[in-house]
Amino acid sequence: MAEVRNKKVVLRDYVVGFPKESDMNTVEGRIILKVPEGSNDVLLKNLYLSCDPYMRILMNKVESIDVHRHYTPASPLAGYGVSKVVESAHSDYKRGDLVWGFTKWEEYSFVSSSQICFKIEHTDVPLSYYIGILGMPGLTAYGGFFDVSSPKKGDNVFVSAASGAVGHLVGQFAKLSACYVVGSAGSTEKVDLLKNKLGFDEAFNYKEEPDLNATLKRYFPEGIDIYFENVGGKTLDAVLPNMRLHGRIPVCGMISQYNLTQPEGITNLAHLIFQRLKMEGFITTDFFLLYPKFLEFVLPLIREGKIVYVEDIVEGIENGPAALVGLFSGRNVGKQVVVVAHE
Amino acid sequence: MAEVRNKKVVLRDYVVGFPKESDMNTVEGRIILKVPEGSNDVLLKNLYLSCDPYMRILMNKVESIDVHRHYTPASPLAGYGVSKVVESAHSDYKRGDLVWGFTKWEEYSFVSSSQICFKIEHTDVPLSYYIGILGMPGLTAYGGFFDVSSPKKGDNVFVSAASGAVGHLVGQFAKLSACYVVGSAGSTEKVDLLKNKLGFDEAFNYKEEPDLNATLKRYFPEGIDIYFENVGGKTLDAVLPNMRLHGRIPVCGMISQYNLTQPEGITNLAHLIFQRLKMEGFITTDFFLLYPKFLEFVLPLIREGKIVYVEDIVEGIENGPAALVGLFSGRNVGKQVVVVAHE
Numbered sequence: 001m002a003e004v005r006n007k008k009v010v011l012r013d014y015v016v017g018f019p020k021e022s023d024m025n026t027v028e029g030r031i032i033l034k035v036p037e038g039s040n041d042v043l044l045k046n047l048y049l050s051c052d053p054y055m056r057i058l059m060n061k062v063e064s065i066d067v068h069r070h071y072t073p074a075s076p077l078a079g080y081g082v083s084k085v086v087e088s089a090h091s092d093y094k095r096g097d098l099v100w101g102f103t104k105w106e107e108y109s110f111v112s113s114s115q116i117c118f119k120i121e122h123t124d125v126p127l128s129y130y131i132g133i134l135g136m137p138g139l140t141a142y143g144g145f146f147d148v149s150s151p152k153k154g155d156n157v158f159v160s161a162a163s164g165a166v167g168h169l170v171g172q173f174a175k176l177s178a179c180y181v182v183g184s185a186g187s188t189e190k191v192d193l194l195k196n197k198l199g200f201d202e203a204f205n206y207k208e209e210p211d212l213n214a215t216l217k218r219y220f221p222e223g224i225d226i227y228f229e230n231v232g233g234k235t236l237d238a239v240l241p242n243m244r245l246h247g248r249i250p251v252c253g254m255i256s257q258y259n260l261t262q263p264e265g266i267t268n269l270a271h272l273i274f275q276r277l278k279m280e281g282f283i284t285t286d287f288f289l290l291y292p293k294f295l296e297f298v299l300p301l302i303r304e305g306k307i308v309y310v311e312d313i314v315e316g317i318e319n320g321p322a323a324l325v326g327l328f329s330g331r332n333v334g335k336q337v338v339v340v341a342h343e
Numbered sequence: 344m345a346e347v348r349n350k351k352v353v354l355r356d357y358v359v360g361f362p363k364e365s366d367m368n369t370v371e372g373r374i375i376l377k378v379p380e381g382s383n384d385v386l387l388k389n390l391y392l393s394c395d396p397y398m399r400i401l402m403n404k405v406e407s408i409d410v411h412r413h414y415t416p417a418s419p420l421a422g423y424g425v426s427k428v429v430e431s432a433h434s435d436y437k438r439g440d441l442v443w444g445f446t447k448w449e450e451y452s453f454v455s456s457s458q459i460c461f462k463i464e465h466t467d468v469p470l471s472y473y474i475g476i477l478g479m480p481g482l483t484a485y486g487g488f489f490d491v492s493s494p495k496k497g498d499n500v501f502v503s504a505a506s507g508a509v510g511h512l513v514g515q516f517a518k519l520s521a522c523y524v525v526g527s528a529g530s531t532e533k534v535d536l537l538k539n540k541l542g543f544d545e546a547f548n549y550k551e552e553p554d555l556n557a558t559l560k561r562y563f564p565e566g567i568d569i570y571f572e573n574v575g576g577k578t579l580d581a582v583l584p585n586m587r588l589h590g591r592i593p594v595c596g597m598i599s600q601y602n603l604t605q606p607e608g609i610t611n612l613a614h615l616i617f618q619r620l621k622m623e624g625f626i627t628t629d630f631f632l633l634y635p636k637f638l639e640f641v642l643p644l645i646r647e648g649k650i651v652y653v654e655d656i657v658e659g660i661e662n663g664p665a666a667l668v669g670l671f672s673g674r675n676v677g678k679q680v681v682v683v684a685h686e
Binding site: 057232236251252253254257258262263264265266267268269270271272273274275276277278279280281282283286 | 579
């Protein structure tokens with residue numbers, strides 16, 4: 001029974017406002033690599049951990065989301081990850097299986113089998129993709145765009161946080177659907193990426209646009225059919241009057257609001273009536289039934305180079321806190337990945 | 344060619360803030376009861392005019408709704424009405440036909456045939472019902488509840504402005520669908536009506552509830568499945584955290600916001616994601632194809648006394664301005680009707 005080091009990233013205390021690296025600690029524990037007698041759990045070696053905006057909400061003291069358990073001080077963070085099964089007391093999994101699902105920010109984790117989302121069957125693509133284009137963000141982009149937004153050829157699509165893990169896929173899905181696509185992002189570098197590498201028709205740096213309403217009118221003189229919502233706040237308020245009749249607003253995230261003690265008020269919701277808009281929130285788990293269909297759709301696109309997937313990779317679990325915090329200042333370009341181990 | 348008096352209610356000037364009776368004038372014109380040579384129009388004698396919250400938006404100087412044309416100073420208001428055809432140059436209509444549609448606030452109106460919504464076929468019910476339960480509010484309640492909200496037996500339904508023209512029908516449709524229904528209204532009299540005459544399970548006077556969030560938790564300890572939105576503002580913000588997973592918010596109106604120069608900000612929209620909610624705006628015209636099916640559904644309910652329909656009737660077009668203004672202080676109980684002529 002090998003006992004080994006188990007480095008973890010734990011929450012120091014509940015977070016108020018913007019998260020800082022110092023809100024988390026990297027600590028060294030020890031773990032016996034053996035599923036305890038009588039348990040039905042699975043022991044995972046975590047390979048890749050995912051940094052996602054919703055994780056900020058789980059750092060609040062007040063419960064405001066019932067999907068995942070909130071983090072508690074002195075306990076490790078949790079989130080999506082790619083892992084290898086070390087030992088399993090559950091018949092669905094065996095040593096050596098690769099899986100993606102909800103794990104903890106540590107080198108090894110005991111998880112209940114219900115926290116594992118899917119076994120990984122295709123390994124001709126990078127394993128880290130299973131916390132990205134082939135995991136939560138990819139499935140979210142796919143379900144949110146195709147299932148919730150009902151896109152039609154020629155639709156005018158606006159994507160905020162467009163160079164982010166979900167956004168840069170939504171834009172490419174929209175181009176594959178023959179839509180006109182404009183993205184907003186927070187730097188010149190990201191705008192260049194969107195226009196020159198990811199095939200967006202247009203992109204702009206929202207930090208350089210003092211009047212977002214005027215900006216949207218410039219890019220969408222005939223209005224927006226689909227607004228893929230990742231940021232909330234002022235952007236959403238500027239978008240609402242610029243939506244076309246029967247427009248759709250799939251609501252994937254509102255990252256601009258997660259660090260605010262008092263969220264910004266949205267004042268233009270009456271446009272839901274004027275233009276008969278539909279706003280709909282969703283999370284990945286709503287689309288799990290679509291996963292096989294999604295893989296059939298997206299794997300050939302990856303293999304044939306018809307979709308570009310951008311990762312921002314840091315090595316070492318001890319660099320996880322900085323990577324996670326970086327999401328909220330927009331430091332990452334594309335999917336923020338933390339490598340715990342390569343195999 | 345008879346020339347007769349044509350009393351009209353005209354807008355005095357664009358309105359800012361709460362509308363007042365003095366924002367409108369009743370003036371006497373004259374009209375020749377003859378469709379002009381070469382015209383394709385229909386000449387209507389207006390019988391019943393409808394007072395509706397959306398009319399306030401048409402009094403703004405700034406265009407914010409593209410469905411109906413904004414009112415202009417010195418011109419008559421326009422809105423839904425029940426009318427009798429006096430003369431018609433359009434082959435679909437003939438003298439004596441009863442119709443409901445979009446007409447003007449005057450005794451006689453020339454309208455284009457496209458402004459007429461439907462010919463009235465069933466006259467064993469009061470004609471005024473065609474601006475109410477059998478007209479715009481009825482079809483809105485029906486489409487908004489059955490089509491947009493996808494109600495299921497046992498759903499928890501909350502209706503704001505519940506004694507209003509649309510709200511008191513939604514509550515009864517929900518009871519017919521075996522839902523649990525709670526309504527909010529602005530007076531003890533209205534609360535009594537909802538509970539004792541209209542069959543709501545519960546009702547409360549929102550003016551007497553200082554903490555709406557606590558109120559909603561009291562009436563919906565397990566959360567709300569369907570919130571039929573008529574008021575917007577603080578009510579919507581209190582509802583959002585109290586919605587259940589996959590809840591629906593059909594957005595029919597936001598009367599609390601129409602008189603504000605700066606609408607109240609909604610801060611709880613992130614709950615769209617947490618609980619995966621759907622919000623969807625609509626107006627009557629979206630449901631016109633459902634009208635025959637709606638009549639088949641609702642006419643028997645009316646004839647068999649299985650639905651209660653409440654009207655608040657004033658006589659005389661000159662009393663229209665006071666009736667319309669009354670909507671915004673909640674003076675009306677049920678559908679506010681202005682009688683121009685009985686036949």
